[in-house]
Each structure stands twice: as C-alpha cells, then as structure tokens.
Amino acid sequence: MSELIVFAFPDESGAAAMSQELQSLQKQQLITMSDAAIVTRKPDGKPKIKQANNLVGAGALGGAFWGMLIGLLFFAPWLGLAIGAVSGAIAGKFTDIGIDDNFIKEVGSTIEPGQSALFLMVEKWTEDKVLPELSKYNAKILRTNLSTEDEAKLKAAFGAEE
Numbered sequence: 001m002s003e004l005i006v007f008a009f010p011d012e013s014g015a016a017a018m019s020q021e022l023q024s025l026q027k028q029q030l031i032t033m034s035d036a037a038i039v040t041r042k043p044d045g046k047p048k049i050k051q052a053n054n055l056v057g058a059g060a061l062g063g064a065f066w067g068m069l070i071g072l073l074f075f076a077p078w079l080g081l082a083i084g085a086v087s088g089a090i091a092g093k094f095t096d097i098g099i100d101d102n103f104i105k106e107v108g109s110t111i112e113p114g115q116s117a118l119f120l121m122v123e124k125w126t127e128d129k130v131l132p133e134l135s136k137y138n139a140k141i142l143r144t145n146l147s148t149e150d151e152a153k154l155k156a157a158f159g160a161e162e
Contacts, residue, residue: 002034004099005154007118007139008111012040015116018137022120025133031125035099039108040116047108051099107143117142131157 009015015038025031037051099119111117118139135157144151 003122005120006142008142009116015118032123035121037119045113
C-alpha cells in the first residue's frame with residue numbers, strides 16, 4: 001500500500017532541496033516513490049506545480065513510436081510519426097496517475113505565499129535510515145494517510161509537538 005505524505009516548508013526552496021535528497025536516497029534503494037510533486041507559492045500568491053511524472057512527454061514518445069510503426073505499414077512513416085506523437089501527447093495530458101491533481105491544488109492553496117510543499121507517494125522505505133536524513137529539513141507535516149501511531153512517529157522525527 002502506498003503512503004501519502006505532504007510536507008510544508010517556510011520558503012520556496014525547501015521542497016526542491018528535500019526532493020533532491022529523496023532522489024539520492026532512492027538511488028541508494030532506501031526509499032521507493034511512485035510519484036512526487038512540488039508546489040511553490042510565489043509572493044504574488046500564484047501556485048506553481050511541478051510533478052515528477054511528465055506524462056505528456058512520455059505519451060508523445062510512445063505515440064511517435066507506434067505512429068511511425070503503423071505509418072511504415074501504410075508507406076507514410078512521417079505522417080504516422082506526427083499523428084502518433086500528437087495523439088500520445090494528448091492522451092498523456094489527460095491521463096492522471098499517482099497523486100490526484102485536484103488534491104495537489106487543494107492542499108497547495110493552503111500554503112502561504114513564499115512557501116512550498118512536497119507531495120510524496122511512497123511505496124516502501126527504510127524508515128530508520130530515511131527519517132534522520134529528512135528531519136534536517138525545516139518541514140512541517142501537512143497531511144498523511146498513515147495510521148495514527150505512524151503519523152505521530154513521523155511528526156516526532158520532524159520535531160512537531162503533539
């Protein structure tokens with residue numbers, strides 16, 4: 001079962017810094033994430049969302065491959081390539097996997113201008129090795145789908161008071 005954790009940071013760069021640390025931990029096989037997203041709220045109040053899974057690019061690449069392959073069968077590979085890339089990009093744009101976009105927007109609207117949030121969907125993790133690495137970031141736990149005990153342990157690791 002996936003665990004959803006949302007961290008809030010007092011500045012715009014906090015979420016990006018923790019995200020880089022998580023990528024390093026993922027390379028060390030200490031954590032496996034199925035999705036991640038960063039929301040930064042600019043001083044003018046506008047939110048900016050950056051998701052880890054870019055489905056538009058992946059859809060365009062897959063569509064281009066299949067379009068070119070089908071185009072070869074009908075002696076029009078470049079036309080097939082173009083049609084496949086466009087249809088794949090459109091399919092990727094409207095496909096939603098991982099963390100729900102509406103949830104990201106809803107929770108992202110609760111952070112103040114000049115702050116950021118990191119959304120994580122964790123498949124598995126070595127908690128006793130990951131938490132000490134992440135607790136050095138000045139983060140606050142906004143939301144989780146963890147059990148009450150696990151959420152209390154996570155908040156304690158980040159210095160939150162009960």
